[in-house]
Amino acid sequence: MNVDASEHKLILAAQTGDHEAFSELTRRHAGYIYRVAYSVLKDQGEAEDLTQDAFLICFRKLANFRLESSFRTWLSRITVNLCYDHLRRKRREGVLLGKMADRETAVAKDWVSRADQSMELKNAVRRLSDTHRAVLVMYYELDLDVKSVARILNIPVGTVKSRLAGARTTLREILERG
Numbered sequence: 001m002n003v004d005a006s007e008h009k010l011i012l013a014a015q016t017g018d019h020e021a022f023s024e025l026t027r028r029h030a031g032y033i034y035r036v037a038y039s040v041l042k043d044q045g046e047a048e049d050l051t052q053d054a055f056l057i058c059f060r061k062l063a064n065f066r067l068e069s070s071f072r073t074w075l076s077r078i079t080v081n082l083c084y085d086h087l088r089r090k091r092r093e094g095v096l097l098g099k100m101a102d103r104e105t106a107v108a109k110d111w112v113s114r115a116d117q118s119m120e121l122k123n124a125v126r127r128l129s130d131t132h133r134a135v136l137v138m139y140y141e142l143d144l145d146v147k148s149v150a151r152i153l154n155i156p157v158g159t160v161k162s163r164l165a166g167a168r169t170t171l172r173e174i175l176e177r178g
Contacts, residue, residue: 007025010022010025015062032076033051033076034047036076037054039141041087046086054079057078073148077151124175125171128170128171133167138152146160
């Protein structure tokens, strides 16, 4: 576990009810957690709301955090799970998930160069399954390594690699079909 001593102390203090320590943890990680939520949801307002929800859940469950993973990884997992729950609710309500890929994702230079406009790539990424889109976004947009993606999604490293390969293949096929 790569936790600096000051963060470790903040976590322990926050677990005992120190609100200032929790506020400092929130300050340190709020921007990153917002980016995680936004990368999945592609909506500023929803990302802001879910970032707040993630910290509320974190506050309620902090006593159960065992420092076996980094705080950022644990909080990212909470955030991603909230995002998935939110998207499932939206899907059940019949709302389109077109906001999932509003930003261009540079999957590979040769694919991007073949996409005359970023909309073509955005539309292709939108057509990926939720599981493929999630690993693609975390790996390429958030610049997370395979092990970090695996920890956040709570899946084996091999599954992340397989999903990345599947996402790349599917994305290539979508772009080739035009």
